[in-house]
Amino acid sequence: MAKITYVEHNGKEHIVEVASGLTVMEGARDNNIPGIEADCGGACACSTCHVYVDEAWIGKIPAKDDMEEDMLDFAYEPDPAKSRLTCQIKVTDELDGLRVKMPEKQI
Known part of the structure; x- marks a missing residue:
């Protein structure tokens, strides 16, 4: 279990x-968190679960693969360093305390 903000x-x-x-x-x-739509259900086929990872966590989560990089091109205002698709981040105990911020909108 990990607490995620x-x-x-x-x-x-x-x-x-x-x-x-x-x-x-x-x-x-x-947990019915508003701001993450997840239209494709986690198949990495859209960008509606886009978030900005807190700077303190960027080096602590697994790197993006090519498919995620490609899908982030469709996200609203992607940040090359902080943008991630939440469907591609597996939760582990090491992620306890992770903070992610939603963009203004999902597209």
């Missing part, structure tokens, strides 16, 4: 426990 674009925070083995997207979906 999801921060809406307006600054409202949601701190939830997410079971290891799920994705950060599934944690948002299962």
